[in-house]
Amino acid sequence: MAYDAEDTRRRIFAAATAEFAEYGLAGARVGRIATAARANKQAIYLYYGSKEQLFAAVLRAKLEEVRVSISFDPDAVAESVGQLFDWYQEHPELIRLLLWEALEASGEPDGSEPDESERERRAGFRAKAHHLVAGGVVRHLPEDARVRAAQDLLFTFMGLIAWNFAVPKMCRMMLDEETDRAALARRRATVVDVARRLAAPQDTR
Numbered sequence: 001m002a003y004d005a006e007d008t009r010r011r012i013f014a015a016a017t018a019e020f021a022e023y024g025l026a027g028a029r030v031g032r033i034a035t036a037a038r039a040n041k042q043a044i045y046l047y048y049g050s051k052e053q054l055f056a057a058v059l060r061a062k063l064e065e066v067r068v069s070i071s072f073d074p075d076a077v078a079e080s081v082g083q084l085f086d087w088y089q090e091h092p093e094l095i096r097l098l099l100w101e102a103l104e105a106s107g108e109p110d111g112s113e114p115d116e117s118e119r120e121r122r123a124g125f126r127a128k129a130h131h132l133v134a135g136g137v138v139r140h141l142p143e144d145a146r147v148r149a150a151q152d153l154l155f156t157f158m159g160l161i162a163w164n165f166a167v168p169k170m171c172r173m174m175l176d177e178e179t180d181r182a183a184l185a186r187r188r189a190t191v192v193d194v195a196r197r198l199a200a201p202q203d204t205r
Contacts, residue, residue: 009047011037016044017058021093024100025055059101060117062094063124072128072154074135078196085161085188095165128154137199153198160191 015036048054129150
């Protein structure tokens with residue numbers, strides 16, 4: 001049977017996604033990834049270079065996946081937020097990857113130039129903000145303040161969504177319930193309602 005390089009890469013990627021989501025970058029083990037992927041360590045280093053590069057590739061790919069799956073419609077911001085909530089509910093690994101990235105990387109800039117992955121992510125977020133501005137979501141504000149306001153909105157929306165999946169223990173304690181389908185449906189409705197209010201045109205009279 002011929003060696004299928006692409007299939008090996010897919011297996012490595014899937015195994016690495018699960019491993020990093022569970023253990024983070026520091027706790028992940030290349031040996032476990034190789035075993036789960038039915039591949040050898042040499043293949044991982046050949047295709048991805050290092051454990052750090054593999055983590056970056058996994059995170060970049062998951063962010064790209066959500067980017068192409070969900071676009072913010074300026075005419076239906078709340079509905080877009082609801083779709084993003086659904087996406088994160090179906091793909092909880094991305095929240096865990098982002099939390100691990102935040103825990104394992106310094107929160108303060110070190111003066112170095114951002115790498116290609118960070119530049120791509122920043123560009124993607126800026127594009128979403130400009131899309132909202134072009135759609136008139138923050139048209140009540142002075143023109144020079146609109147992009148910043150749209151960025152703030154996007155960041156706030158992300159927080160409203162992510163907190164439902166990032167802190168399951170706090171959810172159980174604070175809301176005094178288990179996170180079942182009914183609870184998530186109610187929380188989704190709340191997030192969507194808040195998003196609708198935040199994105200509503202402001203009365204400037």
